[in-house]
Amino acid sequence: MNRKNFSCFIGIDISKSNFYVAIIKDEGTASYVFENSKKGTNAFIRLLRNQRIDLEYTLMCMEHTGVYGRLIIAKLAEKQANFCVEMPVQIAKSIGVQRGKNDKVDAIRIAQYASKNYREMQLFVPIPQILEKVKILLKVRRKLVNTRADVNKYPNELELFSPELGKLAKNNHKRINRSLDAEIKRVEAEIQKLVLSDDRLNKTIGLVTSVIGIGKITALHFTIFTNFFTRYDNPKQLACYCGVVPFEFTSGSSIFRKSRIHPMANRTLKKHLHMSALAAINHDPDIKAYFERKVEEGKNKMLIINNVRNKLVHRVCAVVKRQEPYVKNVA
Template identity: 40%
Template structure:
């Protein structure tokens, strides 16, 4: 990454942005200021920065706060300004011992992190509109499916309510479930429509599902978390993100533990991959043979399933890279 004369750190909240700017020596050259988190205020601030400093000398950095940072990212993209949307967890882990907290201090920490780690930073791009819509719809879908599970769990209520009261309760419950399932179908149709109207997403969606064990929900979620397979370079990186990549646990001569997966993971993706691994073991002869052979060797079943999760992610990246559907060559073996 090139050298910038001004690195701006921005702490984002729902209603405001805390901003501070420093140079490569961590000296404050843009004093702390607060602006409203609105499109008008953000554009006004950025244009002032462009007028005062050359646009090629400015880097804007901020934490990934989801929808709260969307207006800022869009404005930066529109003005062709360099910016980095950073991992909040990574910044938090890099700070070390920290006493006290304020938005001003957080903005400074973000800018300082960018200077310290500039060798590994990558410039961000605003998520395309259809991917943002896909993410929002998927979040809505998760809320509805959770609500459906809650309304379906009536066993305790049925045991203790009087018959008349229970009848009214079940009637209301049935009506709510009917509406929830109806809305779930509408959201599924909207998600599918977004994917089908974009050629790149449609192709990647179909390629991913060509792999035995991977269904539409996992394929959709993979499109979302990888931003259309653009933000991970290889399967190992995605496996680390999903929490299925094993890491060594040893130190010196006294600590020699077995390899473990990290608890820092996208739990939703990990759960989906677990279901995919079970399906692959059931329907893919190669995966089933692998599972049975490892069990005979005395390997732990959960360890074997985790290996299958990894294999599935490597298959995903293989079909995306080749842009060709998965072909199980064992089906053609003599």
């Protein structure tokens, strides 16, 4: 973030029905509460105007709360305000030991966090509307796929212990499966229509899917979570975000554990990368040869698969940076 001379820091704690605001200025701290609605966000902007708070020299900070923060984020983006959306755990770990909590206190703590750490924080950049639409459809698709898996779980298990009853259950699930399959295909067709309607998105998906093992759904998740691959400085950062980079855990001479992947990662990207790695091992001759060689050396298979996931991340970053599709090595 540019080191502006911010004269005011505002912390916003958002819940489903309300959002609390804490304003830190030279003369002290003031707290307010507003309804989490268009009326409430407009009242908040009027308060700032009435108190002569210059948005250019004000930094606002809030926690990432998903859909609950959409109204206030949209309003602040409209007003071209300086604001950051931070992960709750980032704020909680940075302020040390705290006793007790409520929404008013949390808003003050968020404002204090912003005043101390603004030099390291990144201003919020909203993703384009086309990505917002695709993101919603991907969530709908995921729910349909999970529902289909749950529906089929019971008859499959029943068939193991009672083939006759399992067959009866499967026959009665066929209509549900056909309906779910049709809905999944309909959503996928709508996603494809959106992709084809945007030249930048269509080109990006084409580049990412040129990497062997990366499918269209995985490519879409990459594009959405990275905002067209702009939310990282290098492939190592993106690999860390995807949860495929192991970290050392040692201290002195008494604590020495195996390097492990940190649990704070994007689980959705990690899951899709795992499936992509398995596909690459089956269909990419170079990666297949690498996998077999490491297995012969006695390496753990999950460790090798994680290395393949890391390779895929680097390949994706390379094709996006060069704006050229991946070309398979030919002997």
